[in-house]
Amino acid sequence: MFGVVTYCLEDNATGGSRLVLAGQMLVSSVGLFEKEIRTLSGQFSEIDISGIEEMDTTGAWVVSNLAAQHDCPITGASEKAKHLLEAVAVAVGEGELSPPVVPVWERVPLSLGEKVYDARGGIIGVVSFLGAVLMSFGTMIRRPSRIPMRAVVKQMEMVGVSALPIIGLMSFLIGIVIAQQGAVQLQQFGAETLTVNLVGRITLRELGVLMTAIMVAGRSGSAFAAQIGTMKLTEEVDAMRTIGLSPIERLVIPRIVACTFMMILLGFYSSIVGIIGGAVIGQFALGIPFFTFLERIQEVVPIHDVWVGLVKAPVFGLIVALAGCYHGMQVKGNSEEVGIRTTMAVVSAIFAVIVIDAFFAVFFTEVGWG
Structure with a gap:
């Protein structure tokens, strides 16, 4: 006897052994029974389960698998047991179910x-x-x-101040790459001095704010989605509504305001650091003195390039914040949804930023700021 499962062997006229089961074939009781039954020798000619009081899917699988191994019939099954045995028969016979x-x-x-x-x-x-x-x-x-000013200031710190080191490093390296690669190509035409024009215009106009937006999407947009999504999953958002607080005002608006405003500062900061990176390469690889490089930037870069970058920055920040907060508010079901929505927030934000940047490029060209 093992748990609430009992068995006995009865010899019959055919020379085989008739296995008679009784008790409850449940997941909680079949473990020891299955282990013991494997040690029995001989061939079963029949498995009688008329004495089984209760059976679940695990018990049905054990009985059906035992019958398949000994190639013998199962007798004495109740209506419920028959349904369970039919349900597991396919899995026992074919090994694995597949749609x-x-x-x-x-x-x-x-x-x-x-x-x-x-x-x-x-x-x-x-x-x-x-x-x-x-x-x-x-x-x-x-x-x-x-207006939750404390929340806005906190989000500004998280989005802007905390991001200065990584964005500065990224922009500095991008400036170095642009200057070095641009100089290599321009040297073929004896125009390596135009590297200053290349670095200044492409950094202030395009790459500075664009790469910053991508970094903010990966860093802050994902954080927005994960934070709000976790609060939604743990029902903190519902609790806020219950006590009369608006989740949009307390969670979404501060993040949107902070990201939109800080993108202006981060975009400009990124452009300046990128230019400094180009000036460093100019000093050591092109023979252009560092401060001469910076003075030349003021001469060759039109002021509207600066305005182009400053106009794009808040729009990109708004897109990143909206994507992160929207996907965070859509979380429901289980914790896996948080990861899925966080990924969707980053991907959709980056995609939207690149598409909007393309529209900006066409628009500014049409208005004469190309």
């Missing part, structure tokens, strides 16, 4: 349709989220006392 393979000409349109339908729901969710954000902005403008 039917849908033909590719059906699978591809089906997948495309699901994506389109999901996109429809996503558009509705984004519009609803933007509407909630705009309404909260309007409320806070009418009632400035509701």
